[in-house]
Amino acid sequence: MKRNKWTSRLACVLLVTGTIAGVALAAGTQGSQSDPLVTLSYLNDTAVPEIMKQVDKKLDTREAELTKKLQEAAGGGQTSFAAVDVSEGKTLTLSAGTQFLLRSGTASSTAALVDLTGGETLAGTGALTVNHLYMATADAQAVTVSSSATFLIQGSYTQG
Structure with a gap:
């Protein structure tokens, strides 16, 4: 019996x-040169900046996609106003929904436009008022410039 005990x-001791x-032995291999433990300085100096770069890249890509979709939905026009100089005798041909503001010069419409500033419709031909916001109500509406003019335009147009 004593031998059994x-x-x-x-x-049990073994x-x-x-x-x-x-x-x-398992604990001794943790944090070695080849397999280090994660430290706060590693997270702050390496991991977080790398993650932020990846997030910024994805956000930039998504923003570009959304801007493209927004422009396509607006008929391929720009989403903000662009300054356009038109010389005397030239014509602006506007797409439906294009908005423009005559900043300087003189111009007249050859089709019905909506004067958003005055809250009225310009029927047929008529002189445009400086600093009034107009909107084309159909495709291929034209504005003829009688003296050099500057417009702010949002939407699709051609100059000819």
Whole structure:
């Protein structure tokens, strides 16, 4: 019986010693040169800036896609006003929904336009008023310039 107790105790001691040695061996390989632990300085100096670069890149790509879709929905025109200089005798041909503001010079319409500033419709031909916002109500509506003019235009147009 005494031999059985001694053998059991030796087996338990060997088992506990082996377990402790295995845990110590596993813990000793953590944080080595080839497999370091993650530190706060690594997160702040390397990981977070890299993640932010990736996020910024994806945001820029998505913004470009959305801008393109918005322009397509607006009939291929720009989404903000662009300054356009037109010389005397030239004509602007506007697409439906194009908005424009006569900033300087003189021009007249050859088709019905909506005067958004005055809240009225210009029927047929008529002189345009400086600093009034107009909108073309159909495709191929023309504005003829009688003296050099500057327009702010939002939408699709051709100059001829």
